[in-house]
Amino acid sequence: MHLALYRKWRPQVFADVYGQDHVTSVLRREVATGRISHAYLFCGSRGTGKTSCAKILAKAVNCEAPHDGEPCGECRSCLLVEDGSATDVLELDAASNNSVENVRDIRDEVVYTPAALRRRVYIIDEVHMLSTAAFNALLKTLEEPPEHVVFILATTEPHKLPATIISRCQRFDFRRVDNASIVRRLTEIAGAEGITLEEGAATLIARLSQGGMRDAISTLELCAGDGEPVTEEKVRAVTGASDRGLVMRAALAVLERDTEAMFEVIDRVYTASVDITVFWSDLVGLYRDMLVIKSTKNPGAYLDLTESELEATAALAKKFSDEALALHSELADEALVRMTRAGSQKRLIAELTLVRMANPRLGGDTSALAERVAALEAAVQRLAEGARHSGQALPCQTQTAEGEPGESGVQTGTGDSGAVPDSEAAPAPAEADKPHESLHDAASPAGAGQDMPADAQSVAAQDMPADSGGSAAGETPKSGSGQAAGSPEADESAPYTRWADVVERYGSTPGCEGEAGFLGLARAYRGKSGFVVVFEAAMLHFVDSPDVKARLAEILSEFEGRAVRPHEIKFTAADGKPAPADGFDDFKI
Numbered sequence: 001m002h003l004a005l006y007r008k009w010r011p012q013v014f015a016d017v018y019g020q021d022h023v024t025s026v027l028r029r030e031v032a033t034g035r036i037s038h039a040y041l042f043c044g045s046r047g048t049g050k051t052s053c054a055k056i057l058a059k060a061v062n063c064e065a066p067h068d069g070e071p072c073g074e075c076r077s078c079l080l081v082e083d084g085s086a087t088d089v090l091e092l093d094a095a096s097n098n099s100v101e102n103v104r105d106i107r108d109e110v111v112y113t114p115a116a117l118r119r120r121v122y123i124i125d126e127v128h129m130l131s132t133a134a135f136n137a138l139l140k141t142l143e144e145p146p147e148h149v150v151f152i153l154a155t156t157e158p159h160k161l162p163a164t165i166i167s168r169c170q171r172f173d174f175r176r177v178d179n180a181s182i183v184r185r186l187t188e189i190a191g192a193e194g195i196t197l198e199e200g201a202a203t204l205i206a207r208l209s210q211g212g213m214r215d216a217i218s219t220l221e222l223c224a225g226d227g228e229p230v231t232e233e234k235v236r237a238v239t240g241a242s243d244r245g246l247v248m249r250a251a252l253a254v255l256e257r258d259t260e261a262m263f264e265v266i267d268r269v270y271t272a273s274v275d276i277t278v279f280w281s282d283l284v285g286l287y288r289d290m291l292v293i294k295s296t297k298n299p300g301a302y303l304d305l306t307e308s309e310l311e312a313t314a315a316l317a318k319k320f321s322d323e324a325l326a327l328h329s330e331l332a333d334e335a336l337v338r339m340t341r342a343g344s345q346k347r348l349i350a351e352l353t354l355v356r357m358a359n360p361r362l363g364g365d366t367s368a369l370a371e372r373v374a375a376l377e378a379a380v381q382r383l384a385e386g387a388r389h390s391g392q393a394l395p396c397q398t399q400t401a402e403g404e405p406g407e408s409g410v411q412t413g414t415g416d417s418g419a420v421p422d423s424e425a426a427p428a429p430a431e432a433d434k435p436h437e438s439l440h441d442a443a444s445p446a447g448a449g450q451d452m453p454a455d456a457q458s459v460a461a462q463d464m465p466a467d468s469g470g471s472a473a474g475e476t477p478k479s480g481s482g483q484a485a486g487s488p489e490a491d492e493s494a495p496y497t498r499w500a501d502v503v504e505r506y507g508s509t510p511g512c513e514g515e516a517g518f519l520g521l522a523r524a525y526r527g528k529s530g531f532v533v534v535f536e537a538a539m540l541h542f543v544d545s546p547d548v549k550a551r552l553a554e555i556l557s558e559f560e561g562r563a564v565r566p567h568e569i570k571f572t573a574a575d576g577k578p579a580p581a582d583g584f585d586d587f588k589i
Contacts, residue, residue, distance in 0.1 A: 006217040009189055010052055012082070013070045017049045017056070018185050018213060019177035026172070027053065028069030031060045036119075037170040039142055039151040041127075043158040044174025047212025050154040051125060053174075055081065058089045058121040061150060077117050088114040091123040100133040107141045110149045120149050127153040128160040135162050142168050176211025179203065179304045185213060186220055195220070196229035200306070204235050207304055242269065242279040244309065247286050248316055254328065254358045255319055257508055262354040266347060276346040277339045284336055287329040290317035294325065323374040324510075328357045379514030383542040496524040496531065498559055505555050512551070518543045519552075530568035531556065537573040544571045 011017045014024035023042075030036055040057070042050040059071035059081045071078050080086035092102070106122060114120045124130075130138070142151055142165065153169060155161065183202045190197035197220070205223075209216035223230045223238050236243060246265060253261035269279045293299040293314050300310060317325075335353040339346045360369075496502075502524075507516030518539050525532045535543065549566040556564040 004218070005189065005193070005221040006214045009217060011049065011056065012073055014053070014056055014060075015070065017053060018181040020049050020053070020174055023049075023053060023172045023174060027057055027060070030069070031057075031066055032069035036061055036150060038145050038149070039169040040153065041158070041161075041166060041169035041171040042152065042154045042174060043156075043171065045156060045176055045211060047209070047214035047216075048174040048177060049213065050174055051123070053172075054123045054152040054154060057152060058123065058150075061119050061121065062086075062088075062117040080116065086117060088117040088120045089123070090121070091125065093126060094124050094129040095126045098130045098134055100131065100137050103130070103134045103137040107137065110141060110146055114148055118148070121152065122149070123152045123154070125154045126156070127165075128155045128157045132162075135165055139164055139168070177213050178211070179206040182206035182209060182211075182213060182216045186216060189217060190220065190224075190230070193224075195224045197224075198229065198231050200232040201230045201235045203306060204232050204241065208235075208239055208241055240274055240278060242274055242282045244282065244286075247279065247282045248312065250283060250354065251286055251290075251316060251328075252319075254354055255324075255510060257358045257510065259355060259358065262358065263351060266350050266354070270347050276350055277336070280332065280336050280339060280346075280350060284329070284332045286313070287325060287332060289313050290320060291325050291329065293317045294320075294322060321374050321378070321511075323370045327360060327370070331357050375511045376514055378511045382511075382547065383515065383545070494526060496526045499524040502552070502555050502559060505558075506551060509551070515543055515548055519548075530570060531564075532570045532572060534572055534574050540571060540573045 014028050017024050040054075042054060044050055056071065059073075059078050060066055060069065062077040062081065063071040064075040064077055065072045073079075073082070077086070081089050092106075110120065110122075112120075145151065151169075153165075158166070158171075183199075183206050186197060186202045186205060189195075190202075201223070205216050205219050209219065219235070219239060220230065223235055228234070235241065246268065250262065250265045253259075253265065266276070269276055289299075289303055289305065290313060292302050293310075294317050296302065299314070303310060303313075305313065320328075331353055335349050338344055338349050500520075503516055503520045506519060507513050518535070519533075521539065522533050522535045525534070546566065549569050549571075552569055553564045553566045556569075
């Protein structure tokens with residue numbers, strides 16, 4: 001008869017038990033020195049080696065020639081225990097023998113000496129299933145058994161045991177087997193059984209087993225049943241595990257607020273007959289991994305990921321803010337709880353939760369508000385950096401004659417000791433001093449039908465080629481006039497009617513809501529050589545940065561069906577005056 005691999009490869013000595021050195025080292029020492037306890041309690045999750053260690057200990061205490069605490073496996077006693085014919089080693093299942101009568105039978109039998117072995121060993125598995133009366137009947141025997149009797153109790157739920165039972169036993173806690181040990185064991189078994197096992201498949205099996213060696217070996221046997229090589233794709237197909245790439249795609253769709261991609265991912269999971277709860281558990285695990293990466297200096301020590309998976313997860317984590325990860329983790333965990341309820345619509349819960357995760361405006365709790373505040377703070381910070389990059393001072397900043405910040409909310413002149421108005425302290429720079437500026441698209445729906453103001457026409461005319469009616473090469477605009485010198489007729493421009501769509505697309509990018517608000521208040525015009533965006537003077541400092549123009553160029557390229565360069569976009573003020581220094585206390589950095 002076929003013997004399952006996990007039974008065929010059950011450890012026969014303590015050295016074969018993987019991942020439990022803290023237990024086996026003590027047991028070997030006790031056997032070697034002859035200091036055998038009368039009662040042992042083995043605690044731990046399934047498949048960690050509790051029953052295997054109990055059987056090895058039963059052999060070791062009866063072995064006629066133990067080697068350094070290990071059973072020899074060759075003497076008569078070892079062979080009787082291995083083949084299960086030893087009448088002095090009794091293994092009971094407390095789940096089905098949990099009554100007080102069963103314990104009374106044990107109490108009556110312990111007085112007899114062993115029939116063939118040195119010691120009589122009682123192995124009681126799942127001991128937490130015993131009734132209260134059975135525990136009470138076992139107390140006295142467990143506390144003072146005859147010298148030839150050894151009790152070994154095993155349980156997965158030690159918290160259910162009475163304290164009077166635990167205090168009478170020598171307790172050993174079995175840990176979950178680490179993935180590296182499981183991979184080594186699987187590789188050893190696959191090599192001996194002639195199974196072709198890929199490294200990625202072994203790692204995936206170890207991860208799915210959740211620290212249980214028996215589960216890992218059983219999964220290996222299942223995947224190798226057809227005689228073909230065991231690959232990672234095969235393991236996913238057989239076990240129904242979700243693809244990590246698909247899980248990361250769902251998280252990226254949430255970050256980019258791509259609702260179509262969200263529904264596509266859930267549809268693929270649903271049509272592939274994969275349990276959505278399993279997929280969702282992997283998504284919760286992904287957010288946990290990203291939180292660990294962003295919160296620790298050595299995330300590899302706490303994550304069971306391959307090197308490539310760790311790099312991909314770290315790259316994805318950089319795109320999320322801490323507030324977003326906290327909010328998404330909370331929403332995903334709540335959805336997982338709802339999915340486990342009977343009769344729940346798992347697909348509906350998954351889709352609606354992804355939409356909520358992508359749009360924090362749909363939530364009114366503190367986590368959602370924290371993410372929205374963080375996005376606004378990031379937008380203001382980018383605007384401040386853009387203003388400093390362009391050489392323009394923020395309205396809330398002041399500068400003394402030596403270049404140091406002053407105490408007032410206005411900017412002082414460079415040669416005078418007193419404060420002067422902003423229009424005099426920060427004159428509009430000449431065109432030659434602003435090489436980084438470009439023609440930018442910014443008109444609200446309300447301004448789409450308005451005519452282009454003279455200031456915007458002047459800026460457009462300065463960028464027009466000579467043969468299109470603009471100013472000739474070498475001509476410069478008159479200082480403060482708003483008109484191009486030698487250019488009586490500016491290039492013919494018209495309001496850009498799709499500006500509202502451009503602004504909406506810009507605002508859909510996470511963290512860009514603040515900039516989109518300023519762009520929505522501007523007016524945009526399109527000429528032969530580019531775009532002109534007209535702002536109120538107070539707004540210009542907050543958006544005039546290369547990053548804003550680069551993002552606008554990408555969006556305009558999609559709308560125009562051609563490549564729009566940042567230098568084709570021009571920002572200008574409606575009145576040609578610098579921004580006032582008051583009225584913007586909320587934007588102080």
